[in-house]
Amino acid sequence: MSVSRIVRSCLRSASLLAAAGMLTALLSAPANADDYDAAIKDIQSTMGGVPSFLTKFPKAGLPGAWAEVKAIELSDKTALPPKVKSLISLAVAAQIPCSYCIWSDTQDAKRAGATDEEIQEAVAVSALTRHWSTIFNGMQVDFETFKKEMGAQ
Known part of the structure; x- marks a missing residue:
């Protein structure tokens, strides 16, 4: 294999690794703690408690999932x-x-x-x-x- 092909292969691998690293960082980024805490407080207030199954839901998604349930399923203004x-x-x-x-x-x-x-x-x-x-x-x-x-x- 020529040196230029090896360099291109390394650069391509480095790019893929960098992209994979960025994707991993994005996917594992912590949820906004304020949004999560606010959702938990709202669930507590609305339901009188926080069902344990909600603690198994990804923290990053809970505020949005709760907002959707509350706006559509639980609202009487639909x-x-x-x-x-x-x-x-x-x-x-x-x-x-x-x-x-x-x-x-x-x-x-x-x-x-x-x-x-x-x-x-x-x-x-x-x-x-x-x-x-x-x-x-x-x-x-x-x-x-x-x-x-x-x-x-």
Whole structure:
């Protein structure tokens, strides 16, 4: 191998190592402690405690994740009322399936005023959606034909 090829190879390796080092530094950069502490305090205030599973979430991501949950799922100032959001979440959780979410979403739905009948219907609708999705996809139903037959405008 010529000297110039060795030098280019070393430079390329050094560049890759430098890039890898920068990426590692960026990915392992500590979270803004003030943002993290503020999120923990807000969780404590909102929920009456900090569930232990949140301590397993990356510190850098917790403030953003909490802000998203609080702004969408927990807020009553969104387009969907809390009961509807809980029923949607329960229906999705039943399909994933996620026993943690099923339990929690059922509790949330009941606290938001959902009846047992509404909970049962939400889960049944999710089952119907899964059923028909299996039929449409498995039988390769033509999507354009489907839209026409179902009244596409």
